[in-house]
Amino acid sequence: MSQARFITFEGGEGTGKSTQSKLLAQNLKAAGIGCIETREPGGSNFAEAIRQIILDPSTPDHGPLSEALLFSAARVDHLEKTIRPALEDGNWVLCDRFADSTRAYQGAAGGLQTNMLLQLERLVIANTPPNLTLILDLDVTRAFDRVAKRKKDQQAEANACDDAYERRNQEFHEALRQGFLAIAQAEPERCVVIDAEPEQPHIAEQIWQCVHERLLKE
Template sequence: MRQGFFISFEGGEGAGKSTQIERLARKLRAKKYDVVVTREPGGSPGAEAVRHVILSGAAEALGPKMEALLFAAARSDHVEQLIRPAIERGAIVLCDRFVDSSRVYQGVTGGLPAEFMDALEKVTVNGMMPDMTVILDIDPVEGLKRANARRSAGDVPDRFEKETVETHERRREAFLAIAKAEPERCVVIDAAATPQDVEDAVTEAVFERLEKRMPAKRSKGAAE
């Protein structure tokens, strides 16, 4: 039986997912929640080993299907080694990307059949879908500018950042379509606002759902 709360963060490049996850984690820990911050691809030793292969572009030549299989292998290890144990002990898991990124990147813009992606997702997730997904929405041109600005000197764009603006626009539309289809799970937040305004919107949305699910997880002084 699930005891914790699983939140994934999705959106295009430069949307600010890492920043907002860090800020939310700090607020949750201040209220005495057990918080686990993780990411995809990666998050567990096996998955981290696959991360470089994917983001470096080394698997790109093998085609989108092989890339999807690598993501799936990494996700399966991530779920079973880190996410599921954390949820079962009652923790809140904040994950930078999860299944929706695969649906969008390998499914929609990778051109893989929905039936293939659905079957792969079902096996790799094995019932561990997010309780809530925060989609940070931003215009791709602005997002790519942000991604370029944060990159260290000498670093090059990763496998996905280097793709065309048109491809990123299709991904934005795909994320918004997922949110529209699954409103009970997804909430869309305007990531073009200031980091503080985005933080406030994320905090409001998360705590509204979380406190209905886990009110007893806070300490006696958590509400102070």
């Protein structure tokens, strides 16, 4: 029906990226399109090991450059072991976070220079950029409320503690939001900003229409 495509979901904490990735996967499969879902950091055995180090609140303090290099090492393995093989097999790939998160977290919010991160990004992703990036945007206060509710709902679970990024202050998360919006403004041919305020089914319909218009329409 269509050639393999690579779609990434970006946005701050609490914007619903993971949920929307799953809903899009359902829509694609219903349309007869094979796809896989993956995430960053993670998505391969080595990358998942790095994820545990990065997101563990007990990990010793480290700077944004160390973080960017760790994420990049995980991304190289993720691309080699998961993303590229899936695309070569004709599957669409839906990824919860990718290189734009490094630009936003370690760049816009962390203070690293954009040019340096772009050089690193070109080295890491090479000839496998996303065909479409969906940036879910939400007011930071509303996003905090969602994260708090999610954690409350998960209190009985072993993994209910905040990760290292969810514990950052509101100023960090506002800089993060503006970083994602700046990426979308700079690369409109790849990026689409999706309002993450409405109910999930409405957002899913917006995303499906966007995917159809940009990647499926002949």
